[in-house]
Every structure is written in C-alpha cells, then in structure tokens.
Amino acid sequence: MIELLRRGAERQPDALAMIAEGGEWSYARLTAEAEALAGGLRAAGVTRFAIVSNDIPLVVALLAASSLIGAEACTYAPDITVEEMARQAAAFAHDVVVSDRPELASGGVRIVAPDEVRGERVADAVLPERRPLLVLTTGSTGTPKGVRHDWSRQLSRMASARDGSGQVWLLAYGPQQFAGLQVLIHVLGTGATLVAPSVRRPQAVLELIHDHAVSHISATPTFWRFMLAEFRADARPVPPLRQVTLGGEAAPGALLEELRATWPEARISHIYAGSEFGSTGSVRDGDDGLPVSLLSGANDADVSLKIVDGELYVRSGASMLGYYGDDDRPPDEWWPTGDLVEVVGDRIEFRGRKTDVINVGGVKVHPLPVEDRVTAVPGVQAARVYGRANALVGAVVAVDVVLGPGADDKAVKAAIRGACADLPRPWQPKSIVVVEELVMKENKVVRGGAGAD
Template identity: 50%
Template sequence: MIELLRLAAQQRPTQDAVVTTARTTTFPELLEQAESVAANLVARGITRLAILDEDPINVFVLLAGGSLAGTETCVYPLAATDEAIAEYRERFDHEHLATSRTSLLDAGALSSVELIESTGAPVPESAPEDAGLMVMTTGTSGKPKAARHLWSRVLRTTARIKPSHDQTWLLAYALNQFGGLQILIHVCAAQTTLVAADSFQPKEGLEAMRRWGVTHASGTPTFWRFVLVELEGDGGELPPLQQITMGGEAVPSALLERITATFPDANISQIYGATEFGQNVTVRDGLAGLPISMLSSDGDVQFKVEDGELYVRSKASMLGYYGQEPIEAENWRATGDLVEIVGDRIEFRGRKSEVINVGGVKIHPLPIEDRIGKVPGVDLVRVFGRANAMVGSIVAVEVVAAAGHDTEEIDRAIRTATADLPPAARPRSIRFVESMGTTGNKLTRTAPTA
C-alpha cells in the first residue's frame, strides 16, 4: 500500500487525494503522515494494531503506515459501542487500539493523532513482503469475524488500474469493510480523488455527490435503493455520475432497471466478492447475476456450482479467520450463496442461511423480493421466514412504501404479482414499515423479533 502512495505522491503532487467536509489532503501529505505512523509503530514495537477513527484520512494513513511498518492492522466499525470494542479487542487479541473516541482514550487506548505526529524516529525504507491486515465481516447474519490477509495478495489487481486523474470517487463503504478498502486502494492506484461524506448514510452520500461533482460511486444495492428514494423525494439535480457500481449483496433486476432509467448515461457494473476472497469480479453487461462463462474461467478468481451453492477459489484469498485454522489458497470455498443456472446466467437465489422452510418446501427469498420490488410504490422490500406452528415457517414480507402511495393498493398489487407462485412461496404476511435495519449499508437479513 505504501508503494502505491509513494508513486501517487511523486506523480501527482498537487492532486486532491481525500476530500471531507472538514479538510482536504494531497498525496504527499498522506505519504508524510503514513511514514510518520510507520516510524512510530516500529519505535513502539507495535506489531498488531486495531483502528477506530471517524476521520477517513486518519484511517488511510494508519493503514498505509501499518503496511510499511509490517504491523497487522484491523479497522473496527464506527457504530460499535465501547462494550463491543472491548469484546473485539479480547476476541482478536488487540492490545493496541488507535482511536479518536475520547471514552476509549480514557480507558488506555492510543490517540490516532499522536501516532500520526512525527517524533523524528527513523522511517522504514520498504514494506516487508508478509505485511498483513485483518478485515472484519459485516456480521449481517451473525457475529463478525476477522479475515486475515496479506497486503501483497490484496494488491494483486492494482497492476491493471491505470491513472485516471479526472475521476472523483465517493466513499460509500465504511473503511472497516472490504468494499471500502478496495475503493481506497483503487483511488490510490488511479491517483485520483476520494470524497468522504460526514457519514455513510445514503442521504449524506447523495449530498456529497452533488457538492463535489462525484463521477464514480460504488455502494451496496441497499445504498443505491435509498439513494433513489432520496432523489425521488427531494426532486434535486442528479449527480454527474459516469460510473455506478453495486456489490456486497445480490443485485436484483428490479434495481438494475431503476438505476439504468435514472442514470441513462452512466456505466453500471456489478461486483461479486467477499471479505474472504481478497478481490472482486466485475460484471458490466447490465444483467442480474453472473455470466455462466465464469464457471470456465481460469483467472485469479474461479467459480463452480455444487448442489446449488456457489464455490470460489482466489489467488488473493484470506489466510483464514483469526483464531481458526489457516486455509490453503488453492482450496475451494463455499460462499453460502445459493444459485441456479438459467440459460447463460448464474442467478442468485439467496443465502444458504436465509432459506425459508415452509412445510418441508425450501423457498428462496431473493426471487420473491425481485418480483415485489417491481410493484409500483415499493421503495424497499425484504422477504424472510416467520415462525408458524403449523408449517414451521411462512413467507413474510416487509415493505417501505414510496411517498404518496396507498399501502392497501400496494398490498393488493403484491398479492397479485405473487399469485402465480407455488403456494408455499406466496407471502402470507405483508407488513408496511417506515424503515429497515441495515448493517454496513446492507439489509439486516435476520427475521425481526417482533
């Protein structure tokens, strides 16, 4: 990571590298701070470091400095409570935490600012080949894990990234997420500008896109659904997007159609990947799912389907989860994504953990969500299993209705749209809600408790 930053600082010394509402920094400024971090980490003998800082610029230089020092870094989610942070530190054996949160500083954590400030300690010349980092999973369906990676593997794809100085990227993923890390790496390799809003909420992301003229934005399908809702609600101007990328969740055809209609001049791509893979696969044909040709690819990422589940192996894969046995890069790994081959597409049917068992019949939620998502007046939809004494579970639906639409009409339209589904797959409960829970701008997939 530090070598990318050094090259960007040399070739684009006046380029705005990261822009926030509080400040703007250049690549040379980032490099100076990252080298200071590296010097301080080596001087203090810190080989493993957790990071929790609300300033993305600080997180950037702590990660880059860690890579130069050979310090394994791990970014914690900003939404985590002090109690959760304490649990992470114990579970992941993080003696050292760099943070901007006052309550944690009072409890003995390191100040990010102090770690960034120069002390005159000697700066390492080059990063070790085995410099590592840990990336936490979002925990949308369970307790977050930490995937152990090597910077050398994660940076494999940067050789294909060409400098693109006229691009402005939005940071729509938190930097504790693999998606956020990938954007950070891309911006550094492309020597272009990254814009960070005050939060990762879609409303503030849209405001940032308008304010700074963002041309490229990557976010989860849930993020883009909420952006569309905001656009329809405020009637403001469209940001000048040239590239829209969606990843982190299955991308339904209903959303692809709405995004294409709203931004007809933008290139629209889907990325498929996971924290464990260490890299993403990009699909640019505008169709939901993956092309079947990927099953015969011999590239860095390879796929196969067994018993309806997608398997992957990647040359940039994680070393393993922290605290568990290491894995071999050449081994196939079950993704947990259930798929079906339809014609020349690999279509996603949902996570293995989300299958709804209705009287012994296995129902996949995503095709039902996609169908309901095309009903006029539906802004957001989630399909899940609700416990039932007679059949085990029933198909339940939660819907966020668009402003100005009658919920009774939407209810009738949903039942009409799903009437030709097999009986077990038809929604038995349709509930309208004001909002839906998200984790890392992904829909929280566990069934509601009430």
C-alpha cells in the same frame, strides 16, 4: 497501501486524494501522515493494533502505516459501543486500539490517541516480506470472524490499473468493511479522489455528491434504491454519473433497468466479492447475476468459479490466508461463498444466502425471487422478505415494505399479493407490513429470521 499513496504523491503530489469533513488531503499530505504514523508505531514497538475512527483519512493513513512497517492493522466499526469494542479486542488479542474516541477507554482496553503514535517519518524503500491485514466479517450474529489477508495479494491487480485522475468517487461503505477497503485501494491506486462522508446514508450524502461533482459511486443495491428516491425528490438535475457500481448483495434486474434509464451514458458494473475470497472482478454487461462463462475458468486462472449442490464456490489469488487463530490455508483452495445460485440460460442467477432460506413446512423458500417481485410493484421503494415464526409450519414468508411518496398502503399490499399469486403457496407472503425503514446493517438488508436454514 503505502505504495499506492507514494505513487500518487510522486506523480501528482498536490492532487486531491481525499475530501472529508476535516478538510482536503493531497496525496503528498496523506503519504507524509502515513509515514509519520509508521514511525510512531515502530518506535512504540506496536506490531498489532485495532483502529476505531470515523475520520477516513486517519484510517487510511493508519492502514498505510501498518503496510509500511509490517504491522497488522484491523479496523473496527467506527460507531462500535464500548462493550462491543472490549469484546472484539479480547477476541482478537488487540492490546492497542488507536482511536480518536477517548470514551472507549472505559471498556478496560488501552486506547491510544493518534497524536501519541506520530513520530519521525519512515522512508523505507523496501517493504516487509509479510504485510498482514485483519478484516472482520459483518458479524450479524455474535462476534465477527477475523479474516487474515496480506497487502501484497490485495494490491496485486493495481499494478496494471488505469489512470483515474479526474474521477471523484463516493465512499458509501464503512471503513471497516471489505467492500470499503476495495474502494479505497481502487481510488488511491488509480490516482482518483475520494469523497469520504462521516454518515453514509443516502439522504445524508446527496449534498456531497452535488457539491463535489461525484462522478463514480460504488454501493449496495439497497443503497442505490434509496439513493434513486433521493434524486427523484430533489429539484436539481440528476448528477451526471459516469460509473455506477453495485456490490454486497444480489442486484435485481428491475433495479439495473432503473439505473440504466437514469444514467444511460454511465458504465454499470456489478462486483462480486467476499472477505474470505477477495474480489472476483467486476461484471460490466449491465445484467443481473454473473455470466456462466466464468464457470469455465482455467486451472491457472486468477479467479475461478464452480457450483456445488447449488452453492457458489470461488478460488481466487486474492483469497484470505486463513481465519484468525487458524493456520494458513492452501492458496488454491476453493471457498464456499454461502450464496445459492442457479444457472438460467447464460447467467448465474443468485437465489439468496444459505442462512436466509425460509423453511415453510419443509419447503425451502428463497427470499430473493420473492423480493424481486415485491420491489417491482409500483409504490414500493424497498422491501425485505424474511421468515416469521409460525406454530403450524415453523415459518411463513413475511414482507416489510417501505412505500414511495404518495403510495397508498392498501393498494400496494393488494398489488404485492397479486404479483406473488402465481408462486407456489409456501412462497406467497402471509404477512405484509409497511415500515418506515428496513432492518439493515452496513447498508445491506438483513434477511435472516425465523425459519432460516
């Protein structure tokens, strides 16, 4: 990370790297902050630490500082509770947590304020051979897993990155998410500018997009659904985006069509990535799923895909070293992604996560195909398909829907039943509930529920 900041500072020291609530940060200023934090961490003998902060420039500077001195940094969710922070710190042996939230000290963990770890700037030109990084999985059920990476693997593709000067990106992911880390690496590695909001909900970033002339956005499909609704409700013209990127969830065809209609001149990309196997690159053909040609990658390809029993496997040069507490894994190991897929024509289409499959009386129902039908119904802004416990068959298909403005509750429910009428009976929704908002985590819909296999 530090080499990206230094390169940007050498090329255009006064160019804007980040725009945040606390102010604007040039590449030169952000580099100086990272080198000062590196000096303080080195002087204090800190070799492993966690970060808890919603100050994105601070998070970036700490990550860059760790990469400069070979310390292992790990970013926790910025809104983490005291109890959960203490639990994670114990699970991953973090004796030091750098944070601007002093109240976290009540959890019995040593909290160090950022001012306490600033020291003399480190000007090392030669970087450590090992530069570890720990990324936590979402952890929707229990303590997340710690995924061990090395900065050299994550930055390998940036050597040939194009100049992104003039591009203004919105950070729609949390700083602790692997997807957020990928956006940071891309933006800083291309010399672009990042708008880093403290609240990353669609309705909260509308003004920032307009005020700072955001031209590039990378976000989950769920985020894009609600962002489109915000743009439609806004009296101003839709901002002229040049890049629309989706990741973190399967992107349904109906959503892609709406994005194309809204920004016909923009490039629409879909990124498939995971904390364990890194990024497989971006697909820019604008269609849902992945091209089947990716299955024929050569053995020496940087990224290769294969399907085993309906599950997608990935082998990548950017994959993790291993989980926290485990030995390093072979660099050419295949990783099960947990995503169920099916080859349809020349596309690899996603059917959902293995953990989201609903077992209806022994019939396995994939929620995504049902969800695609529901979200295509006029008046439906967003939907969540999941399993609801049932004493007779174990689980039935349930749907939560968020209605668009002016939509009629009864008419939409009837239209949903009609749209799903030709599905096999176990796949047809038995419960349709209108809700104010969906159950989500990190701008992704949480679909796992009763009857999930």
